[in-house]
Amino acid sequence: MIVSPSPHLHSPASTNSIMRDVVIALAPATVVMLLFYGWASLLVLAVACVGCVGLEYAIARWLMHKPELFNGWSAAVTGVLLALNLPPTTPWWVVVIGALVAIGVAKMSFGGLGQNLFNPAITARVFLLISFPVYMTNWDLTGGFINSVDAISGATPLSIIKEGLMSGMTLDEIMEVNGMNASSIIRDLGGSGGEISGLALVAGFIYLWIRKVVKPWIPLSILLTVALISGVFHAVNPEYFTGIEINIISGGMLLGALFMATDYVTSPSSKWGGVIFGVGIGVIVMMIRYFGSYPEGMSFAILIMNCFVPLINRAFHQKKYGRA
Amino acid sequence: MTETIIWTISVLTALGLLLSLVLFWVARKFRVEEDPRIDEIEKTLPGANCGGCGFAGCRAFADAAVKAGNLDANYCPVGGGEVMKKVAAILGCEVQEAAPRVAVVRCNGSCANRPKINEYGGARSCKVKAALYGGDTGCLFGCLGCGDCVAACQFGALSMDAETGLPVVDESKCTACGKCVAACPKRIIELRDKGPRGMRMYVSCTNKDKGPVARKACSAACIGCGICAKTCRHDAITVTDNVAYIDFSKCKLCRECEAVCPTGAIHGVNFPKPLDKEAVKQRIADRKKKEEENV
């Protein structure tokens, strides 16, 4: 007979089941990516997943000698998120470097699962963005199974607009020169896998919400902040500042807000802490988009706010019983 | 191009100079006057910050020693006599010699001696286990085997023996800091004098149950029969609450108690030769005979 302290029951949830749910939630977006970008993106996905899972196993087993630190599903989440963050044309060796940075640097060097300060997939994306800007900002739409897009390659709408603004044009002029209009931006969104599949991402997030894996406070506060800031700025100067729709839907905003900022380990533990975290991300990303030199900025915003999580956790606590 | 290089170098140099001046000024301004002997003593100490001396760390030890001006309340068990002599030299005072000690595990309830009666399924911590129930063997007093002592030891001197399920002390590494003694919820670890050339005797059991109960739980338990106390010629053994205890300051290492113990609860360690039980028993019998004749 076993003797142990109470409780003697356990809920069916486990770390594995949660991570599996996240992978399931990312599946629709992944399918969209495969449909639009074809075999090339499948290669990126495969390399990213195998790389992340394999590296985590290898590092936990042979470098840290703590095989219990390996969690396959958690590494797979990082792998899928990394793939969704990369253009389909990324050479396989760049993806491998990304996996190495995500798992080796951002995750395992901090002590593995649950110990990392920064979101592994974002750290890898930022590393690659700075190290290999050429691979990271170009993509090719020719390989897709569905090809509704006229352009065969180019830059993301946000970077086209940024470049235009830098050269002194107004928004309308940029739209005209590039043959863009409000609806074509949404239809012709280019970018990494995670940037073209807004609806699929939202569907996946709703699945996670229903399964009670995540709570909506962080994404809501990010999106509301972004909407508020872009709404106000756009109203003040529509010539220079982009509007709400384009800011919400492009530049990895949805992928970041729904799946990267909600990462358990690197987000605050309390509800109001999460709201502060989300507002912080929203403000930073809009400052980068409007006044910085990078057109997108979501990754940087999340990484910057990741730094503040321990501080936020100190300041915000759960509401306690009988201590009002 | 050259201009850029020159500018860069000169700006950086100027910045460096400026900041070093600031640092210099801050260091001067906020300097705390301290007795230099504190630093000196701290350097002499082992630097393990184990707290075995009763102070928060080596620095606190040094601080207290300098403040007191003597070493009456300070003794570093890790450094031992040699380090203490050096510390005394710095302070210019005397230090009392203390015999080196070592942690001794007073439980012999190996898996073979003490059968398991249930399986513990909680957190791997002796403290949690001790608070929960009587334990997974019939013995309420013995080692729980979750290794709190091993976790508490900063010197790597303790390890769990997989076969017996009991902690083993590596005498060469043990510094007698006492962390394991405090960590053990059953209080089975004791700091005892190391003894000449490491030779020492101890009762490897703390079971306070009556003989038959203790025996039933563990075949190597002290059953409090008192034969050892009767045999001892040096008054070193006392039996209280059904368990024998050897006072190491009185023990003369004759090993007679070990020979007469019916359950093998008394252990002698580091003796050059294995104990010849029969010979010792014969010796005791002869002596008793003589005594009777004298009477």
Next chain:
Amino acid sequence: MSKLTFSIGGIHPADSKLARDCKIEVLPLPPKVYVSMFQHLGAQAKPVVAVGDKVKAGQIIAEPGGFISAYVHSPVSGTVKAIGPRKDLAGFNVVHIEIDVEGDEWAEGIDLSPELVSAIPEDREFILDRIKMGGVVGLGGATFPTHVKLNPPPGKSADCLILNGTECEPYLTSDFRILLERTDEIVVGAAIMQKVLGGCKCVIGIEENKPEAITAVRASIKKLGFSNMNVAVLKKRYPQGGEKQLIDAVMHRQVKSGGLPIDVGAVVQNVGTSLAVYEAVQKNKPLVTNVMTFTGNIVPAERQRNYLFRIGMPLSFIAEQAGGVPEGTVKLVSGGPMMGKAIANFDAATVKGTSAILCLGEETRRHQETPCISCCRCADACPMGLEPFLLKKLYAVGDTAALEQNAVQDCIECGCCQYSCPAYVPLLDNIRMAKAQVMGIIRARNAKK
């Protein structure tokens, strides 16, 4: 009326009330009973009989060992065989009185007839004395002496007596059965306690998964004509039956940290206690019997039982009567699966507060602990609003000041955190240790003052 519940945390384990339709059966007497001197919170009771004495059922055999303590009565008639240490269900030695059972003769003045006595005595002191002399303790789990709880300190008075019929622990059905089979007695017991507390109102809290009990109690209140008493239907949620949670659910008041329910005008009593109060006051029958459940997910449906047992019966004897412990049992638990104690010694005797023998299968075996992923499910589940993951980390580094600041002493040990942790971290195991440590520090500090 809308369904009530508490405001912070909580979990929804499957309720598994497998023995809910089994009528209460009376157990036969074993050859020997072992009556523990430690069946209540507070000081151990002191035996007042000697070896060889003849005792009758219902006769006092031990008296309180302090202010917070209780009388203990013989559950059977027979001869005192021994008085001495015996192992309790955790394997610790506790003084027990061993009695050889010889028939079932009850002491003088105890009314064993089944007739309902609904006329409530007028004298408050008389009632309190009967409760005290009857050895009645809280049967909701804590076994706190009832006469102490019903006698609030001067300056404090009760607005509301909450009768706890939630039985929020999975598997347990004993409270449900007595609510169905002994409804009138429980309601009269509640009215007696109302009287003692100075005529405050009474709310009987029952969870929505027991509709039959809700109907029965409502009908009984109507029949007996008690006006100041009603039933509150509560949502099914664990730990609804926790004293502080129930007060929050029913009265929308929260007891301050370190405070008592009476500070917010509440007194919470279990329905089982109410039955014991009825028997002690109206029938002069002391607390020597109680109802327990023999259940578990691997116990076949036809072997699920609800038993009326006498205190002092060995657990193993009861299991034998139920056809033995089923094969495949890996853990035996006394009480519910969330807060009950694992049984280390199956020969231990039942005590006043015993509520169940649970036979749990493989799924109760704990999984290997994995790293915390900061999902905060523990914090969301904690009904006290604590952050168990943080408390565990603070305990590991031994920061008692921070532990106190983060209210580890408020923990009610309900197990919600450990239940919901997907990484299988033994949160409560550690927090319990931390709580004990901090409580010790707080007590020492208060003693100094």
